[in-house]
Amino acid sequence: MHPQRSTPLPALSRRSFLVGAGAIGAGLALAGCAAPGGAAGATEISFYVSKPEVIGYFDTLIAEFHKTQSTVRVIRDSTSNMSADFVRNRPPDLGCWNYNFSMVQFVERGALSDLSDISEADRINPDIKPLLAATADYPGRTSVIPYSLTAASVLYNRDLFEQYGVAVPTTWDELVRVCEVFLAAGISPFFNTYKDTWTVAQGLFDYTVGGMLDVSAFFTKLKTEGTAVDARSAVSFQKDFEEPMTRLGELAKYANSNAASRGYGDGNLAFAQGKAAMYLQGPWALNEFAKTNPAMKVGTFPLPVTNDPGDLKVRVNVDLALWIPEVSTKKDAARQFLSFLMQPEIQNKYNADNNAFGTTKDAPPTTNPALVGMQQYYDDAAFYLGASQLIPSGIPVANYAQSIALGSSPIPVLKQIDGDWARLALRS
Amino acid sequence: MAVVTPSQVSRKVHKPQRVGATYYAFLLPVLVLFSLAITLPAIMGIFYSFTNSVGFGDYYFIGVINYIALFSDPTILGAYGFTIGFSLVTVAVVNVAAFLLAIGLTSRIRGKVALRALYVLPMVVSGIVIAYVFNFLFSNSLPELASALGIAPLEKSLLANPDLAWVAIVIVTAWQAIPSTILIYIAGILAIPSDVYEAAALDGASGARQLWSITVPLTAGYILINVIIGFKNFLNSYDIIVGLTNGGPGTSTTSIAMSIFNGFTNGDYSYQMANATIFFFIAIAIALLQLRVTRGKASV
Numbered sequence: 070m071h072p073q074r075s076t077p078l079p080a081l082s083r084r085s086f087l088v089g090a091g092a093i094g095a096g097l098a099l100a101g102c103a104a105p106g107g108a109a110g111a112t113e114i115s116f117y118v119s120k121p122e123v124i125g126y127f128d129t130l131i132a133e134f135h136k137t138q139s140t141v142r143v144i145r146d147s148t149s150n151m152s153a154d155f156v157r158n159r160p161p162d163l164g165c166w167n168y169n170f171s172m173v174q175f176v177e178r179g180a181l182s183d184l185s186d187i188s189e190a191d192r193i194n195p196d197i198k199p200l201l202a203a204t205a206d207y208p209g210r211t212s213v214i215p216y217s218l219t220a221a222s223v224l225y226n227r228d229l230f231e232q233y234g235v236a237v238p239t240t241w242d243e244l245v246r247v248c249e250v251f252l253a254a255g256i257s258p259f260f261n262t263y264k265d266t267w268t269v270a271q272g273l274f275d276y277t278v279g280g281m282l283d284v285s286a287f288f289t290k291l292k293t294e295g296t297a298v299d300a301r302s303a304v305s306f307q308k309d310f311e312e313p314m315t316r317l318g319e320l321a322k323y324a325n326s327n328a329a330s331r332g333y334g335d336g337n338l339a340f341a342q343g344k345a346a347m348y349l350q351g352p353w354a355l356n357e358f359a360k361t362n363p364a365m366k367v368g369t370f371p372l373p374v375t376n377d378p379g380d381l382k383v384r385v386n387v388d389l390a391l392w393i394p395e396v397s398t399k400k401d402a403a404r405q406f407l408s409f410l411m412q413p414e415i416q417n418k419y420n421a422d423n424n425a426f427g428t429t430k431d432a433p434p435t436t437n438p439a440l441v442g443m444q445q446y447y448d449d450a451a452f453y454l455g456a457s458q459l460i461p462s463g464i465p466v467a468n469y470a471q472s473i474a475l476g477s478s479p480i481p482v483l484k485q486i487d488g489d490w491a492r493l494a495l496r497s
Numbered sequence: 498m499a500v501v502t503p504s505q506v507s508r509k510v511h512k513p514q515r516v517g518a519t520y521y522a523f524l525l526p527v528l529v530l531f532s533l534a535i536t537l538p539a540i541m542g543i544f545y546s547f548t549n550s551v552g553f554g555d556y557y558f559i560g561v562i563n564y565i566a567l568f569s570d571p572t573i574l575g576a577y578g579f580t581i582g583f584s585l586v587t588v589a590v591v592n593v594a595a596f597l598l599a600i601g602l603t604s605r606i607r608g609k610v611a612l613r614a615l616y617v618l619p620m621v622v623s624g625i626v627i628a629y630v631f632n633f634l635f636s637n638s639l640p641e642l643a644s645a646l647g648i649a650p651l652e653k654s655l656l657a658n659p660d661l662a663w664v665a666i667v668i669v670t671a672w673q674a675i676p677s678t679i680l681i682y683i684a685g686i687l688a689i690p691s692d693v694y695e696a697a698a699l700d701g702a703s704g705a706r707q708l709w710s711i712t713v714p715l716t717a718g719y720i721l722i723n724v725i726i727g728f729k730n731f732l733n734s735y736d737i738i739v740g741l742t743n744g745g746p747g748t749s750t751t752s753i754a755m756s757i758f759n760g761f762t763n764g765d766y767s768y769q770m771a772n773a774t775i776f777f778f779i780a781i782a783i784a785l786l787q788l789r790v791t792r793g794k795a796s797v
Contacts, residue, residue, distance in 0.1 A: 152762060156553045174764040178554030263657065264636065266745055329746075330636040330654030463765035465572065465748055472659065472747030482747075485571060492566040496559060496768055497549050 111142045112402040117161035119147050120389065122356070123423060127165070134409050141402040155180055160394040163403040165410075168204055168213060168387035170462045175392075176205035176212045182395045185211035187404060189411040192429045196450040200387060203285045203454055213390040214407065215428040217420050220443045220452065221271065221351030222383045227366040229256065229346045237370045237442070239378040241316075248323040251346045260345035261324035262336035263474050266467035272349030273320060274470035275384050275455035277313040280374030284453040295494035298487050306490070307483040314479035316374050321474050329475055341365055351384075352424035355439055369442040371451075383443045385452040388425060464489040539777065546771035551764045563771035572748050573756060573772060579663065580752045584731035587667050587674070592723055595675045599682030600712065613683070620676040628740025631669045632656065635741070659749040662742050666750055670737050674730070678723050685719030686712060718791070725787045729780070 118127050124147050131143045146161055154160045155175060166172065175181055184190055190211050197215055205212075230237070233254060238244040248258040262268045278284060290304045298305050325331065325345060333350075334357075340348040341361035348354070349372070358365050371381040391410065393403045410416065413431065420427050424437060426447050434444050446452060460466045469482050546563055550556035567573055602613050619627065636654045643651035655665045689712065697707050713720075735754040738744065744751035753776050760769025 152552055152764075158553075171764075174551040174554070178551065180554055263746075264654075266743065327640070327654075329657030330640060332636075461765075462763035463760060463768065465744070465751075465759075468745050468748045468751075471745055472749075475657065475659070475746050477659075477747065488569075488571065492570055493765075496562045496566045 114162035168390035219388040261328035270457035270467035276372040552766040595678035624736035685716040
């Protein structure tokens with residue numbers, strides 16, 4: 070038997086190996102570039118959307134947009150650090166982001182381009198424009214186009230309310246009576262989650278302040294006071310927020326006993342399990358309840374903080390707004406995608422699908438049973454921006470709100486916020 | 498000194514400039530990287546601390562206003578107070594615990610190697626992971642255990658108590674920092690020649706006396722290194738605090754590093770650059786102190 074002789078392979082020299090590897094690598098790289106692009110000469114724009122729940126949703130919209138035309142290709146980015154990107158002068162061509170304090174610096178330093186000349190700007194509901202200006206404004210510019218408005222108030226367990234025969238309260242006294250009924254029945258009236266400071270800020274803090282004060286007017290006056298904010302100024306946190314913060318303290322008594330060590334996730338679980346009658350969260354929590362209890366019936370009502378039902382208002386925030394940076398070199402392509410997103414059938418469907426309200430004059434009313442309790446307040450523009458969102462983020466207001474909820478006396482904390490505000494005014 | 502330095506040797510053989518150039522060539526890559534990544538950003542940061550910049554866009558000079566605001570800001574002063582106090586306590590806890598454990602792990606016991614591996618394990622877990630695990634233990638397990646055993650003061654989460662949350666941070670930080678400290682102490686203790694102990698034993702010295710009069714003085718250099726390096730590390734605490742309390746309740750456990758980083762993400766850039774500048778000079782002071790006190794002693 071002859072051993073089978075295989076022809077020896079030509080020895081692979083290092084150079085030919087490297088050339089081969091390089092060619093394969095280059096081929097892969099080219100294929101990678103070609104895949105999303107397709108049509109030659111298309112303008113590529115980067116589109117920033119970071120809201121985790123809707124990234125997939127926007128991917129679908131991007132795919133639809135690519136089907137309708139071939140001149141603009143959209144690359145979605147969800148991971149960049151926005152401040153760092155602006156510092157490097159490389160922001161996205163189109164941003165779709167929460168319009169809150171994190172946007173203030175970009176707007177007020179003129180980093181966003183003027184969008185007043187696009188047709189979509191005229192369709193925006195005029196009631197919403199003051200909200201935008203109250204957050205951040207660059208004189209003479211329409212810096213952003215609001216896309217989605219989230220309204221938040223008290224979420225309540227409709228089954229529990231029915232079972233104990235209590236109606237939705239419209240005054241503070243009624244609210245206290247509702248709490249007493251649940252307390253007597255051994256059910257926690259509220260489920261609070263102080264461990265996550267933001268939940269205290271957006272819930273207890275913003276609802277008690279917004280239910281008592283004209284938030285926009287307060288902050289407009291506060292800005293003119295600047296470095297003079299203290300006990301003697303026309304408005305101040307220690308004077309105007311004392312009453313709401315006292316209410317906050319009273320409400321905290323009706324919360325679960327372990328509120329101090331519970332976080333957002335714990336709260337969603339407990340509320341969905343029917344362990345409490347009311348929960349101070351926004352509609353973003355609805356999908357979380359559905360994971361635990363898909364059949365749960367949830368309703369909403371504005372938190373009554375005074376005994377005048379005319380003071381009832383809901384907390385809103387511009388959850389998504391579209392903007393195009395000044396330094397973008399592809400503004401036209403970015404505007405094209407912006408117009409695509411702003412088509413009524415696309416925008417309205419987005420807001421209906423994501424428990425939100427529209428931003429245009431012709432936005433249809435919500436049909437979501439969990440949100441209909443707030444429709445009237447939306448229509449009447451009986452809404453306010455959360456005070457915690459209007460305080461510059463250099464002031465750790467959520468932490469301050471947490472310490473009041475945990476039982477600190479409000480006045481020293483509010484004095485601290487006044488001091489922080491004055492120092493911030495001094496240095497900016 | 499009778500020591501002959503390399504340059505003296507080389508002078509006899511080669512021209513000194515040639516050797517010097519080689520040395521500089523070796524230094525160059527690190528020098529360039531260090532300048533670009535550390536020195537330049539530090540100088541830029543100090544520059545921005547005298548402006549009202551938010552990190553981009555227009556800004557103008559506002560002099561030392563950031564520094565004035567800084568020294569009258571109770572939150573910032575509180576962060577310094579907390580960070581320094583926390584570092585001092587943690588350094589003491591970590592070094593006492595690690596020293597005692599190192600003595601145990603170098604004595605004649607069964608399964609010494611396996612035990613050493615076990616004690617060093619926390620070193621390989623990332624700080625944020627440790628923090629989240631302990632967060633769960635402090636928020637859920639410990640209160641439930643306490644209420645089952647009827648220990649009323651512990652039924653409320655330690656992390657939710659503004660006066661005691663720092664204790665939880667000390668415990669977790671120590672848990673993570675002890676292993677690396679143990680390793681240095683084990684090396685130090687093993688380096689002590691055994692004849693010293695034999696001589697002491699012959700003279701009738703007790704175990705405690707041997708520990709106090711031999712082990713401690715002969716590891717003094719290691720103790721010094723551990724204390725200074727540990728203190729410097731704890732001053733920079735960030736990840737464990739973020740994972741445990743995120744600076745709360747209120748602002749009671751906000752560290753300096755946290756307030757600096759929050760400033761960067763919250764548009765308070767130049768203000769926190771002023772804070773960072775102050776912190777930088779404190780760090781330099783500690784580094785100089787370290788150089789001064791370890792000169793000579795570290796080689797014991």
